[in-house]
Amino acid sequence: MNYTSLSFWLLFFAVAGVCLAARVVFRRTLHTESNTVDLVLLALASLAMFACFSPLSCGILIVEAGLTLLLTRAAVQAETRSRSRAVLAANLFVLLGTLAFFKYVNPALTAGAAGAPLAPWLPPGISFYTLAMAAFAIDSVREKERPPNLLLSGNMFAFFPLVLSGPIERKGHLIPQLRRFAFTLRLPDAAAGLPWIVLGFFFKFVLADNIGPFIHTQPADNAYLVWLASLLFGLKLYFDFAGYSFIALGVARLFGVELQLNFLAPFLSTSIREFWRRWHVTLLTWLRDYVYIPMGGNRTGIWFVNVLVVWLLSGAWHGSSLNYLCWGLLHACYIGLERLLSPIFKLPRFFAWVVTFTAVTFSWVVFYERDMETLLHKARTLVRPSAYSGRMLAEALRHYPIGDILPLAGILALSLCILWCELVHKHDANPYAVLLDVRVAIFLAACLPLLSAGVSTPFVYFAF
Structure with a gap:
């Protein structure tokens, strides 16, 4: 589901219109107040739209969802704890093994970080719905709670606004909303959802797509150009991914479903740890809850090992290139150094923001540059004093x-x-309250046809 595509919106309105009409007919025919009809229609709508976008990924989702539900029930009902864990481990092996195959084993995967076209064999959304299913299985076994039925569970995994690029929802947050889901459009829901959609379009069309053409990642000898490329890349990535998340949140809100906010104004952070509490929130909370805390978190003497494992996994989640692992290692070092130094001295908030923003901006170089020789050359350029001469500045201009x-x-x-x-x-x-004000939303909507880029690019995180 590419929200920048006219075909998506035509399909969305067609499917939504059919489902809204079918709901009225079926409920009157069956004389029922149950929302089973609503959930069936939602499942059919989600699968239909996903199948139109990627039949392969839709098929994988259906198979993995059915297998996850069966194995999770078996794990919860197991007579012994060891058997329950064994069944859960088998489920996770299948889920993560399938993800690993498509991300790391298949040699056809060549998607790049800087917005390259999606690799032909990488099923869109698999990174996101795999983690959602893994969380579903782990939470059910931990709570020793029989998982919801296929209709509820399937809708959680396949819910069309989030299936491609998240947020990575948990069953404790989404399932209760699906239990009372009604396939209707209400004025309060529309009033709440439309500003998010407008803001998402503004982030994507006006900001991300207009920044994209100015990102020149080739220069490696001029520090000013390397810094500028990294700054622009970070801004584009934020506006692109946050834009997608806001549109997804708004579309879900149209039907009364509240998704988790995946971004919380990350570029205003005054520490690296705060930045990662505000950027791609649901991925980092997933890694915290299912990797970091089970390993002992910061309660052990080897806490940095736990941090390192989490960030190497985060890097590996983004792709198989070595630069992603280096990016994860860099952020692990940032966090370790920050934790060691924070008790010793504390910077004023403005200077703390400058240091954090600079560190994050440098990390984008590692994230987007896949050629290791070029990456090392750029890193040497950024620490070489002569790269900041007046001649280099004139050359950059x-x-x-x-x-x-x-x-x-x-x-x-x-x-x-x-x-x-x-x-x-x-x-x-919600740090976006000002931008969601009705008057501001109307102003942003009016700016869309005037300021939007001539050509829109695919959402960057489709490649992950």
């Missing part, structure tokens, strides 16, 4: 044509305005 400088400055100024709006409610549960 000449790198962009005169006609590009004003548009680039404009898009950076607009990005800064967005971050300033986030700052107003940074410490609230």
